[in-house]
Amino acid sequence: MPGTSTSHERRQAVRTGVVWSAVRDVLDAPDGSSGEPARIIDIGGGTGGFAVALAELGHRVQVIDPSPDALAALDRRARERDVADLVSGQQGDLADLADLVDEADLVLCHGVLEVVDDPAEALATIAEVLRPGGHLSLLVAQRHAAVVARAMAGHFQAARELLDADVSTSSRGGRRFTHEEVLGLLSGAGFGPSTVHAVRVFADLVPGNLIDLEPGAATALADLEQAVATRPEFLPLATQLHLLAQH
Template sequence: MSDPMRPRAALRTAVVWEVLKDALDRRVKVTGTDALDVLDTGGGTGNFAVPVAKLGHRVTVVDPSPNALFALERRAAEAGAADRVRGVQGDIHGLFDVVERGGYDAVLCHGVLEYVDDPAEGVRNAVAALRPAGALSLLAAGLGGAVLARALAGHFNEARQALSDPAGRWGAGDPVPRRFTAEQLAELVADAGVEVGAVHGVRIFADLVPGVLVDTEPGALDALLKLEAAAAELPAFHSVATQLHVLGEKRG
């Protein structure tokens, strides 16, 4: 995934980026400080961490891949944000082996729950890293989007398999170990002590529209971005989104 500030990549990241940026701005006003402490679990090469750091915040990225963390360091340096980005090797299950419990104003948990053995524990750890009233940004693969994509590709048996599979997988060749419904994610977050503020569908249309159409039709990219933003908060479209984003605030 590319930098969320770049136009083409915005098709996949714009909704999350705008929601996250607004949440950080609100947190700045509440805390009365210009620089927040932000934790990005599974943040990899810094797709969100570096843009967040460019806003002036201090970002800690936890990721199991040394190569990703090396790329993160280089990316942060190129963006002039090296002094505000710190990468540490680890994962969300062993989170407090490498970071402070209750030490962050915001935690990003993007593209993590699909790959962990215990999603509920992962969410609990993400929430435990938050300060009281801290913001949680959770992004995970949506079940409905995968079912729709397989069906539109003519793989009807695989689409039906994803519907009936407890993990939402369409077969042995499925590269995603687990998918979620909006209700499942909201329940995980609520059970971990977070008040759900909003649920957004992400990549509702972007993965279905032919790339050549977006690249060649004048104004198509901007129009598609606006369509994604308009549909993101409508519950009717959550069931067909490729990804689901939950934004919440830690209770207490």
């Protein structure tokens, strides 16, 4: 995302770079918003990392989130970056989305399917508010990488339990998904074929101080993340999966 300079921002840019460039491609595509500002809903948008950056591109973004603290931080961030007129925050739950918003060109659902009561119902609700041909940007935690991470941290029992989990299992830190499970959920909610990106294949494994101390490391790592994002063999190693699906 634009304007990254502090250590935290550099690391955040490495983590979000793949998703950010995929979302920008959708908005720039001829069947996206055709150069017009898009109507974007960021469900569970939290403090607005994506919402504010999208507003800086001229799009109108509505953030729905149950957390008043997150919405207050969103409001501050939007005012600081001078896009308060393009960003609105509203307290609410994904389950009530259809009552809270009008039709959207793009819905972001990043890091939320893990914690909702029913992921299938959540995707059907999102489908209801998308215009025909509109896009969903879906970011979910990926199960196989989480099994490896738990084992590497010495939590062997937790790794074993997660290995046998499925989408109906909500563990510590929320539900996790395989690519096949997400594809099944998307098609069940009426979404068409999707593209998938592997997200944070290396970013969570690399020591933070390496990114801070080694000149150019953050840029090189972001480039590496981008290079593996579309290689299917890296999907099971990714901390998160990003899917773009059209309705």
